Amino acid sequence: MLDVQGLNKAFGGLRAVRDIDASFERGKITAIIGPNGAGKTTFFNLVAGAIRPTSGRILLKGEEMTGLRADLIARRGVARTFQTTALFDHASVLDNLIVGHRLRTRSGFWDALIGSGRLAAEERECRRKAEEALDFVGLSHIGNRLAADVSQDERKRIAFALALTTEPELLLADEPAGGVNPDETNGLAALMRKIVATGVTLILIEHKMRMVMELADKIIVLDHGEKIADGTPQDIRSHQRVIDAYLGADHAAAH
Amino acid sequence: MVIFFQQVLNGLTVGSVYALVALGLTLVYGILHVPNFSHGALYMIGAYAAFFAVNSLGANYWLAMLAAAAVAAIMGVVSERLVFARLKDAPPMHDMIAAIALLLFFEAAVQAYWGAEFHRLAPPFPQIVRAFSLTAPAQRLLIIAAAFGLMLALHLFLNRTWIGSTIIATAQNRQGAALVGIDPAFVSTLTFAISGAIAGVAAVLFAPINLISPTMGDLVITKAFVIIILGGMGSVGGAILGGLIIGFAESFGAFYISTDYKDIIAFALLILILSLRPQGLFPQGAR
Amino acid sequence: MSVRLAITALAIGLALVFPFIAPNDYYLSVMALVYVNALAALGLNLTAGYTGQLNLAHGGFVAIGAYTVGLLTVDYGTPFWIAFALSGVVAAGLGFFVGLLSLRLKGHYFAIFTLCVGSVITLLIEKWDSLTHGVVGVIGIPAPPGLGPIRFDTSIGQYYLVLAFLLLGLFVMRRIVDSLVGRTFVAIRNSEDLAEALGIDLMRNKILAFVISTFYAGVSGALYAGYVRFLGPDIAGVSRTFDLLSASVLGGLGTLTGPVVGTIIVAWLTQYLQFLQDYRMVVFGPLLILALILFPRGIVGSLELWAARRKAMAEPRAPQAAPLAGASENA
Numbered sequence: 001m002l003d004v005q006g007l008n009k010a011f012g013g014l015r016a017v018r019d020i021d022a023s024f025e026r027g028k029i030t031a032i033i034g035p036n037g038a039g040k041t042t043f044f045n046l047v048a049g050a051i052r053p054t055s056g057r058i059l060l061k062g063e064e065m066t067g068l069r070a071d072l073i074a075r076r077g078v079a080r081t082f083q084t085t086a087l088f089d090h091a092s093v094l095d096n097l098i099v100g101h102r103l104r105t106r107s108g109f110w111d112a113l114i115g116s117g118r119l120a121a122e123e124r125e126c127r128r129k130a131e132e133a134l135d136f137v138g139l140s141h142i143g144n145r146l147a148a149d150v151s152q153d154e155r156k157r158i159a160f161a162l163a164l165t166t167e168p169e170l171l172l173a174d175e176p177a178g179g180v181n182p183d184e185t186n187g188l189a190a191l192m193r194k195i196v197a198t199g200v201t202l203i204l205i206e207h208k209m210r211m212v213m214e215l216a217d218k219i220i221v222l223d224h225g226e227k228i229a230d231g232t233p234q235d236i237r238s239h240q241r242v243i244d245a246y247l248g249a250d251h252a253a254a255h
Numbered sequence: 256m257v258i259f260f261q262q263v264l265n266g267l268t269v270g271s272v273y274a275l276v277a278l279g280l281t282l283v284y285g286i287l288h289v290p291n292f293s294h295g296a297l298y299m300i301g302a303y304a305a306f307f308a309v310n311s312l313g314a315n316y317w318l319a320m321l322a323a324a325a326v327a328a329i330m331g332v333v334s335e336r337l338v339f340a341r342l343k344d345a346p347p348m349h350d351m352i353a354a355i356a357l358l359l360f361f362e363a364a365v366q367a368y369w370g371a372e373f374h375r376l377a378p379p380f381p382q383i384v385r386a387f388s389l390t391a392p393a394q395r396l397l398i399i400a401a402a403f404g405l406m407l408a409l410h411l412f413l414n415r416t417w418i419g420s421t422i423i424a425t426a427q428n429r430q431g432a433a434l435v436g437i438d439p440a441f442v443s444t445l446t447f448a449i450s451g452a453i454a455g456v457a458a459v460l461f462a463p464i465n466l467i468s469p470t471m472g473d474l475v476i477t478k479a480f481v482i483i484i485l486g487g488m489g490s491v492g493g494a495i496l497g498g499l500i501i502g503f504a505e506s507f508g509a510f511y512i513s514t515d516y517k518d519i520i521a522f523a524l525l526i527l528i529l530s531l532r533p534q535g536l537f538p539q540g541a542r
Numbered sequence: 543m544s545v546r547l548a549i550t551a552l553a554i555g556l557a558l559v560f561p562f563i564a565p566n567d568y569y570l571s572v573m574a575l576v577y578v579n580a581l582a583a584l585g586l587n588l589t590a591g592y593t594g595q596l597n598l599a600h601g602g603f604v605a606i607g608a609y610t611v612g613l614l615t616v617d618y619g620t621p622f623w624i625a626f627a628l629s630g631v632v633a634a635g636l637g638f639f640v641g642l643l644s645l646r647l648k649g650h651y652f653a654i655f656t657l658c659v660g661s662v663i664t665l666l667i668e669k670w671d672s673l674t675h676g677v678v679g680v681i682g683i684p685a686p687p688g689l690g691p692i693r694f695d696t697s698i699g700q701y702y703l704v705l706a707f708l709l710l711g712l713f714v715m716r717r718i719v720d721s722l723v724g725r726t727f728v729a730i731r732n733s734e735d736l737a738e739a740l741g742i743d744l745m746r747n748k749i750l751a752f753v754i755s756t757f758y759a760g761v762s763g764a765l766y767a768g769y770v771r772f773l774g775p776d777i778a779g780v781s782r783t784f785d786l787l788s789a790s791v792l793g794g795l796g797t798l799t800g801p802v803v804g805t806i807i808v809a810w811l812t813q814y815l816q817f818l819q820d821y822r823m824v825v826f827g828p829l830l831i832l833a834l835i836l837f838p839r840g841i842v843g844s845l846e847l848w849a850a851r852r853k854a855m856a857e858p859r860a861p862q863a864a865p866l867a868g869a870s871e872n873a
């Protein structure tokens with residue numbers, strides 16, 4: 001599905017991502033783990049086209065997409081959720097989701113001006129997609145609620161719903177279970193399984209190791225921008241450098 | 256040769272005044288991340304404070320300069336406490352709109368008291384200095400000397416004192432001040448005071464060769480924005496360098512191109528540079 | 543919904559009968575200028591309110607529309623309506639190029655850049671005497687000639703002319719902001735990063751908003767030129783942009799009718815504070831800052847938020863609470 005080759009990103013002197021080679025299989029869940037500042041989000045930013053790599057290649061389904069603008073990459077079927085989702089707080093949840101399907105529509109200014117049939121049809125389609133996605137994540141009952149009034153868990157689900165309205169083939173989820181309680185974490189894990197069951201390929205960044213171990217088919221470990229290990233959850237559990245990196249991180253965090 | 260020297264002198268004079276105004280602006284931007292459009296009003300208020308001190312209180316030029324610094328600093332602090340501090344969590348555009356409201360408020364208030372007409376501040380040294388075949392009004396030399404003196408003092412303050420380095424730390428990282436145990440609110444108030452004081456002094460330096468009016472800050476502040484974009488928003492060194500670049504571009508442009516359009520030169524430069532490099536000349540700020 | 547419809551009908555009805563209930567022509571001219579400014583504010587609101595880009599050169603684009611009419615009719619003998627039709631196009635055309643340069647810049651940089659663009663427009667009008675008449679201004683602009691039986695050289699005719707353009711402007715704006723196109727703009731205001739990740743072409747949409755907005759500015763300027771029939775460089779100034787902006791903030795940035803409501807309120811406040819003349823900013827400045835701090839969403843924005851909350855409350859509570867939703871996923 002996704003292949004990256006020799007990917008590098010430097011911010012001034014800081015090499016946030018170094019020489020990463022990796023491939024991500026269709027329909028599988030790959031988790032990216034690593035201590036804070038390891039370059040995980042930067043890796044997502046590169047794949048999603050939010051920033052350009054310093055060097056290296058990114059291939060989606062074998063097609064070159066290095067250096068493509070983020071919106072064009074989204075159109076090719078790559079969606080993402082952010083560490084914090086910037087919802088428009090003063091609109092309803094459903095209103096927040098309707099624009100998600102915009103990239104699959106073609107109406108522009110002139111359609112709006114004359115009130116074209118195409119626009120009306122596309123607006124219905126966007127609304128239907130939004131409702132469908134909301135239903136999929138189990139939140140159809142809060143469609144009218146203001147986004148400002150939703151809980152943290154609901155916010156995380158809305159982020160997934162928004163990503164789903166773009167009809168992605170590849171979904172990048174950045175800490176989807178950050179800041180929610182253990183019960184809700186299980187709920188979100190179930191949601192991610194459900195998403196993958198529809199044929200979507202999922203890459204997630206996550207700190208909650210229990211969830212990662214249960215969910216992921218494959219794990220990639222980053223540290224200081226480098227890939228220090230990859231493999232199945234079993235492989236990773238016993239990997240010495242991973243244990244070191246994490247112990248180091250825990251050690252640092254304790255201070 | 257003489258003409259060339261004249262332009263260099265003009266460029267240095269104007270450039271150092273711009274640099275002083277831009278310095279305060281860039282400091283405030285670094286701390287608050289608000290483009291303080293009302294900074295030009297602090298400059299203007301400084302000039303009027305000095306004018307009032309000289310003409311109504313009979314103060315001499317130097318006392319008037321002190322008064323200007325104090326009044327502009329106080330106005331800066333008042334706007335920070337009463338307005339910007341209260342808009343920290345407002346929607347992103349609101350602080351900019353409030354800054355413009357402050358600018359127009361200060362201008363209207365000054366105009367209500369002193370009227371819209373131009374005023375003049377007498378120079379402390381009206382002499383002309385002669386050396387070899389070159390001549391220079393003493394006031395211009397004073398501006399250059401004082402401006403660079405002030406920049407040096409500010410540099411030493413920011414880099415050699417504990418409180419100054421807190422300002423720098425806060426500019427680089429909002430939590431910087433909190434980490435070393437200083438109230439961030441105090442840092443921003445102090446920054447507003449310093450930037451106001453510098454603007455006040457700049458106005459009093461420049462006023463004897465320029466006129467005083469309620470809108471005298473408008474063009475200066477707009478150019479100061481050009482300067483800090485050129486120099487990198489939040490960068491002290493960039494503000495000084497940018498100020499001099501604009502100063503020279505204007506004095507040579509006025510001479511070789513047209514006096515009428517000299518005020519446009521700065522903006523043309525900005526448009527050109529931002530078209531080529533959207534993040535300015537020195538994006539990360541060459542501090 | 544029907545409440546909204548009733549208010550709309552009432553407001554339009556009031557505007558239509560206003561000439562017959564206004565005590566004299568002075569009131570009529572005040573309202574006509576309000577409509578002209580409201581049209582410009584509508585445009586400003588599309589970029590600042592809906593798309594989140596603070597354009598401080600908006601007054602400059604109003605001036606460009608006004609000068610297009612003023613110069614073409616006075617210096618080049620162009621028929622008024624042809625000059626009028628060109629005004630929006632010229633402003634929008636220039637808006638396209640300015641947008642192309644400036645909209646790549648984010649947030650503060652964009653605001654500062656447009657502030658500079660506004661300064662350039664003002665300076666050019668002041669200094670380019672041979673084209674613009676400089677500080678002397680453009681005098682003797684003709685009133686809009688009548689179309690068929692309708693005449694616009696009376697104050698009632700002018701009133702209905704500008705009202706018609708404001709209503710048309712509102713109608714078009716409503717179509718835009720209520721459509722997917724408007725939702726796209728709002729997504730950009732909300733978060734550019736998120737919008738881009740959702741496949742929205744930022745540049746294309748920001749430029750579209752900017753061009754529409756400057757078109758509104760141009761038409762408003764043209765109406766102004768035909769109404770006041772004299773132009774000076776001051777109409778391009780930042781304080782004009784600021785008047786439009788503060789009216790929009792008071793009424794509610796990012797709401798359809800907020801700019802119109804705000805412009806009307808500011809105009810009547812100005813009437814009451816007329817003794818202040820040039821110093822009205824002494825009162826308005828602090829007033830606006832207070833409004834920014836206390837009512838950041840403006841009048842219409844606060845009402846809409848209140849209505850949305852009520853609607854959300856009225857919704858029947860879900861039969862199942864959130865944890866159950868998780869369970870249903872295993873089905």
Ligand SMILES: Nc1ncnc2c1ncn2[C@@H]1O[C@H](COP(=O)(O)OP(=O)(O)O)[C@@H](O)[C@H]1O
Nearest residue numbers: 011014016034035036037038039040041042043
């Ligand atoms: N836009 C940026 N500019 C400069 N440095 C950045 C930028 N984005 C991330 N970094 C730096 O890159 C490193 C990796 O960051 P990130 O990818 O966010 O880490 P993670 O998500 O693994 O916690 C950090 O040191 C961070 O400060």
Ligand SMILES: [Mg+2]
Nearest residue numbers: 040041042083
């Ligand atoms: Mg991260």
